[in-house]
Amino acid sequence: MVNADEIANLCYERFEQLPRKGKPEPGREWTLLAAVVKTTRCLRSDTVKHEVVSLGTGTKCIGQTHMSPKGDALNDSHAEVIARRGCIRYLIQELHRAVSAGTSTVFCPADHQGKWRLQPGVSFIFFTSHTPCGDASIIPMTDCGSQLCPPVSCVKGHKLTKEGGGLKRKAKEPVEAPNSKVPHLNEQELSEMGHSNETPAKTAFQDSAQLVVDKRGSNGSAGLHQQVPDIHRTGAKCVPGGPPDPLHPGMGYHSTGVLRVKPGRGEPTLSLSCSDKLAHWTVLGFQGALLSHYLQDGLYFSVIVVGKCPYREEVMQRALVTRCSHVSDLPAGFSVSPPLLVQSSLEFPFSLAQTILHHRAGQGRISPCGAAISWCNVTEQPLDVTANGYKHGVTKKDIGTAKARSLLCKLELFHSFLSLVSATDHSKLPSSLRGRKLQTYWDYKQASQSYQQAWQQLHSQAFPLWPRSNRDLLLFHSSPSLVKCLQL
Structure with a gap:
């Protein structure tokens, strides 16, 4: 049985250990926190280890006119999305270790050539300090x-x-x-x-x-x-x-x-609510289309823990599970995988309610923190702080350069994925990546055929009104050096 308070406390402690940059001003600014926790159960001793592998804060999105066709802007900076994208960075690193030396603590070889699956006893828990925006709220x-x-x-x-x-x-x-x-x-x-x-x-x-x-x-x-x-x-x-x-x-x-x-500040966004995205992940997995090339099965959260806040389990069930429970005819590796839903009694110290409680005269207007923090358990650059879709503190002249890019934006994650592909021996590549001329981000996503089939079943049966991303925003290429490496 999962101890919800233990998971919440672990995530809050991880947040406390982060540097000050990007954190809210106490008593005046508030934010949300979400995290992905890896659970490792030792099958022989029946002991369980919990480890935060990705953490995110944030409450904002950029408007649709600010979305970049280069893939270099972070469109959605809500904590749940930040935590999931940071987890993608972590999973890419673990797959890199698996294909290079077979030393990953997360993945082991699967039945099909070039495919990987979770190590026995490994699962993932999702934590959010507040009920997700949208239907669950x-x-x-x-x-x-x-x-x-x-x-x-x-x-x-x-x-x-x-x-x-x-x-x-x-x-x-x-x-x-x-x-x-x-x-x-x-x-x-x-x-x-x-x-x-x-x-x-x-x-x-x-x-x-x-x-x-x-x-x-x-x-x-x-x-x-x-x-x-x-x-x-x-x-x-x-x-x-x-x-x-x-x-x-x-x-x-x-x-x-x-x-x-999600609403923007004065401009509509194209970002679906976090309730919708979490429901999406209960069927397609949270690994996304690119990593589905390497994984035999989708990755699903076994448990979702919510911090202390207004909460109703039946509402969470409706928003995250019931809407997709009838989906059928999914391809191999995908399934309707509802998580266990539990709530902690521990409140995030920087929640809006706590900020109101500790607000003092003269501090000015209470407002959401403008920055979003990402931390994930990777070797290089684990911390990433952004604002308005780009690195925190960059100037206008930096926009469009590598200096301004968040490590979580589509382009940077695409670079990381292609580095994984280039590190994989050609004879051990998944079949979906062999013998095909793939160039753009769109090409690689569409080539993940099982994932796209599952996507079609989910959307036709449960979410027919789900807006598709504008293709023109997904046609960007990787860096020339990576393209050259992949062509060798």
Whole structure:
């Protein structure tokens, strides 16, 4: 049985050990944390070792007009995505060790030529300090004192307007309880934060508030005031073509079980919500198309641990498992692999709720931390700190150069993968990489045929509205030196 607090504490300790660069300012900035934990079970002694192999923080995405056709920008910097991409770096290193010397603690040879599988007893756990943005964060407020919407009433100076079927109060500030420490965060600011972790701030002032609907009789006299139960909300927006959010008061505000894209700051993004991506990984694995060339089976998280936050297991089950549970006819090596879902009682010290709690007068506006941190257990450059899709601290003149690139961007991961290919003896290459003229990132992804077949089954059966990446953003090449090496 997995000890959720042990996993959470391990991840928080790993974060504490990182350098100060990129971390939030205590009491003023907040962020999210996610991590991948390798579990190694000794089959003879039945002992278990847990090791953080990748960790990420972040809450932001870049807008679609800032996406680069060179693959050198990091589009999605939410913690869950950062942690998974850092894990890809770790897996590439372990495959490099396997093909070069057969010394990997993660992989061993599989049945098919050029293919590898996990060592016996090795599995992976995914940790996130907060429920993933999107569907998994649409949680009913059932706890005492936090189940009601903010006040909505017809009083002098406040006008009720109807937008999309919902009521919106035109007010300067949210209602606060006496002696409340809640900062003045309006609905737009919360949405722009771009992640499910906006909800603790809402809860903070919902704790002392009620949604009051003024029911008037036929003669216009005031009737009874009704309290309407509410839900925790997400800033992620429904994808075009699907059912929109009704935006009704309380429980009717959101549609559930639908695909969503993350909000940007003033500009739409093309990044699917973390709930959608985690659901995706329960069928396709988290290894991606490129590493599927080398792996006989998809890699799946055995457990997902969530830190202390608003949480409902049945909502997580709906968002991450149920939506894909019916998918069938997957190619060999892929399966519907639902993880065990558990919650820890330990809260991340830099969560929004903790930041609000420790905020002091004079610190300025509470805001999400602008930087994203990646750490992974690799030999070279384990730490990568980014902001706005590029290395933290680079100037505009550096954009477009290697100096500005995150080690997690598509181009850098492509370089790492091609280095793995060049290090593999030609006679031991997977069949999907032999005898083919592959040049672009798109070519290598499409050549992973089993992965693409699984992708088609998942999307046709569960996620038909999932937007495909613009092909023009995937046609970049690797460096000339690597191309030359691969052609030898």
